[in-house]
Amino acid sequence: MPELQVIQPITVQVEEKLRVAAYARVSSDSTDQRNSFSAQVKYYTQFIQAHEDWQFVDIYADQGITGTRADKREEFLRLMRDCRAGKIDLVLVKSISRLARNTVTLLETVRELRGLGVDVYFEEQNIHTLSYEGELMLTILASYAQEEALSVSENQKWRVRKNFEDGRPWNCTMLGYRIEDGTFVIEPDEAAI
Numbered sequence: 644m645p646e647l648q649v650i651q652p653i654t655v656q657v658e659e660k661l662r663v664a665a666y667a668r669v670s671s672d673s674t675d676q677r678n679s680f681s682a683q684v685k686y687y688t689q690f691i692q693a694h695e696d697w698q699f700v701d702i703y704a705d706q707g708i709t710g711t712r713a714d715k716r717e718e719f720l721r722l723m724r725d726c727r728a729g730k731i732d733l734v735l736v737k738s739i740s741r742l743a744r745n746t747v748t749l750l751e752t753v754r755e756l757r758g759l760g761v762d763v764y765f766e767e768q769n770i771h772t773l774s775y776e777g778e779l780m781l782t783i784l785a786s787y788a789q790e791e792a793l794s795v796s797e798n799q800k801w802r803v804r805k806n807f808e809d810g811r812p813w814n815c816t817m818l819g820y821r822i823e824d825g826t827f828v829i830e831p832d833e834a835a836i
Contacts, residue, residue: 660698663691665735666722666742667704680706687735700731723752726761738767739781746786753781 665687669680684702691699703722714720719742725731734756736742742763743749753772756763762773770777819834820827 660696662700662730662732663694663697663735664700664722664725664731664733665691665702666719667702667737668716668719668741669706680704683737683741691735697733700725723755726756726759729759731761734761734763736763736765739765739770740791744791746782750782753778 665683667680667683667687669683684704687702688699691697703718703725705716705718722731722734726734739749742765743752753763757772762771764771765781768780770780772778772781817827818836819830821830822828
């Protein structure tokens with residue numbers, strides 16, 4: 644009788660690629676901000692696709708929306724849904740202030756993502772949220788970003804009040820008028836509207 648020979652299967656380990664996405668946000672629709680927005684989206688798309696060990700998931704991008712309120716940012720909410728669904732391992736963000744300008748929102752978001760095993764990398768600050776020192780640095784820098792947002796808001800309000808006190812409109816663009824030598828002049832083509 645022939646001898647039975649058992650052949651052991653060869654196991655091949657397939658390395659899974661890291662599923663990577665990016666989040667971009669600009670807070671206004673000004674030309675400079677639109678250019679920054681386009682640059683962020685292009686940069687992160689190319690950056691992720693250039694890594695052979697990464698799988699490109701998507702770019703989540705909110706344009707013309709403040710970072711102080713997460714509930715108004717559709718793309719941010721979509722990013723969070725996809726993270727909760729287990730579609731993402733790493734989220735790249737230009738800076739802390741791009742993800743959130745509210746300390747509580749930022750920390751809640753990062754902690755939830757950490758609990759899901761999702762790392763967030765803030766490029767400007769060189770912080771990975773899954774690292775031990777990441778939480779402390781994040782808390783300090785998030786507080787700074789929140790104060791910066793408040794300062795910008797207060798400066799804008801002061802400028803509007805000052806302009807009104809001086810008899811100037813808040814932004815010199817009113818339908819039906821133009822400004823000549825600091826005085827409002829009716830614009831006949833627009834005045835009828």
